[in-house]
Amino acid sequence: MFYKIEKGMVNIPFPEELIKRHTNTRGHRQRYIQIGGSINAYQHSFVVRTVPKWNALPAVVVEAISLAAFKNETSVCK
Secondary structure (H helix, E strand, O other): OHHHHHOOOOOOOOOOOOOEOOOOOOOOOOOEOOOOOOOHHHHOOHHHHHHHHHHHOOHHHHOOOOHHHHHHHHHHHO
16 A cells, blocks of 8 residues: 555555655665654554555565556565
């Protein structure tokens, strides 16, 4: 779902406080700054739980040109 949101395939916006990192020293160029929260429900929300997993993906997965390619690359990485 995160890939679909990132690529604009679904009409679900990211929270305004979710900001892309503008560095590519480690990992891929589509990394996001990890956001936290003091409310327990927010700490376990989709975006907060998914950003670290997204940031940890290899560049070849994140930069896949299609959803099918993304799924194929993710299954290869496991």
